[in-house]
Amino acid sequence: MxxxxxxxxxxxxxxxxxxxxxxxxxxxxxxxxxxxxxxxxxxxxxxxxxxxxxxxxxxxxxxxxxxxxxxxxxxxxxxxxxxxxxxxxxxxxxxxxxxxxxxxxxxxxxxxxxxxxxxxxxxxxxxxxxxxxxxxxxxxxxxxxEGMLFRSDSTEQQWVCLNCGHIHTGSEPPSECPVCSFPQGYSIRREDTWKML
Ligand SMILES: [Fe+2]
Ligand SMILES: [Fe+2]
Known part of the structure; x- marks a missing residue:
């Protein structure tokens, strides 16, 4: 055809x-x-x-x-x-x-x-x-x-700054990245970073 x-x-x-x-x-x-x-x-x-x-x-x-x-x-x-x-x-x-x-x-x-x-x-x-x-x-x-995009039940949670790559450990990512000063909206759970590659 x-x-x-x-x-x-x-x-x-x-x-x-x-x-x-x-x-x-x-x-x-x-x-x-x-x-x-x-x-x-x-x-x-x-x-x-x-x-x-x-x-x-x-x-x-x-x-x-x-x-x-x-x-x-x-x-x-x-x-x-x-x-x-x-x-x-x-x-x-x-x-x-x-x-x-x-x-x-x-x-x-x-x-x-x-x-x-x-x-x-x-x-x-x-x-x-x-x-x-x-x-x-x-x-x-x-x-x-669930209000969990920037919050975790674990204090061991690792968060990556999508701007500079800084890793923060805690139940919440910082409101501002201590390295590049970009806001919390750039944060992602470390295990989810592959989803954005
Ligand atoms: Fe699609
Ligand atoms: Fe498609």
Whole structure:
């Protein structure tokens, strides 16, 4: 089957549109977090936004045979407008879950059925990535909900300053980093730093 006459062409364009929107929703959410001086949340959204950008690129490349044409799609996309960090994190986690569990597995099935195996493979791989996005957003949504983003039950907790790398041990990160003077919003649990790499 030629891509031009396929359903795969439609779903790849839907995936591209979805990724473009996810990237921008996250960049907007990052701006909101920045306004609230929550650098750790801002980074979470920017880091994920960059990955969505790469997913968009991959889907566009898979549409390469249709270069110069346009593809009509019908789809619904979420409106995640909020000034509330909790809501932004919860909505992001919900959207990632939908992509990981419903949208991309279904798209991968369609591409495989039509014989577009590289596309099916990328769709499956990206579904797995979206699952890690869901987990990451849920982790921070839970910390924020419980008031534990900058608080721990353990006095042995290590906190890393995302600006200069200073490590502080205690139940709370300092209100200002003693090394670089950046605010508490740059602090993250040491075990969570890998999530921001
Ligand atoms: Fe994505
Ligand atoms: Fe994602």
């Amino acid at each position: 030629e891509l031009k006459n396929s359903q795969t062409k439609i779903i790849l364009m839907r995936a591209f549109a979805g990724e473009c929107q996810a990237q921008n929703r996250y960049l907007i959410a990052a701006d909101t977090a920045k306004q609230q001086k929550l650098n750790v949340i801002e980074r979470l959204f920017r880091f994920t936004a960059l990955q969505e950008h790469q997913h968009a690129r991959i889907f566009q490349e898979l549409l390469g045979e249709c270069a110069g044409e346009s593809v009509e799609i019908t789809a619904d996309f979420p409106v995640d407008v909020s000034g509330d960090i909790q809501q932004l994190l919860d909505l992001a986690a919900r959207d990632e879950k939908h992509e990981a569990e419903t949208v991309y597995p279904e798209f991968a099935r369609i591409a495989a059925e039509e014989g577009f195996l590289p596309a099916a493979e990328k769709l499956r791989a990206i579904a797995e990535i979206e699952e890690t996005h869901r987990q990451r957003f849920e982790r921070f949504a839970q910390l924020w909900r």
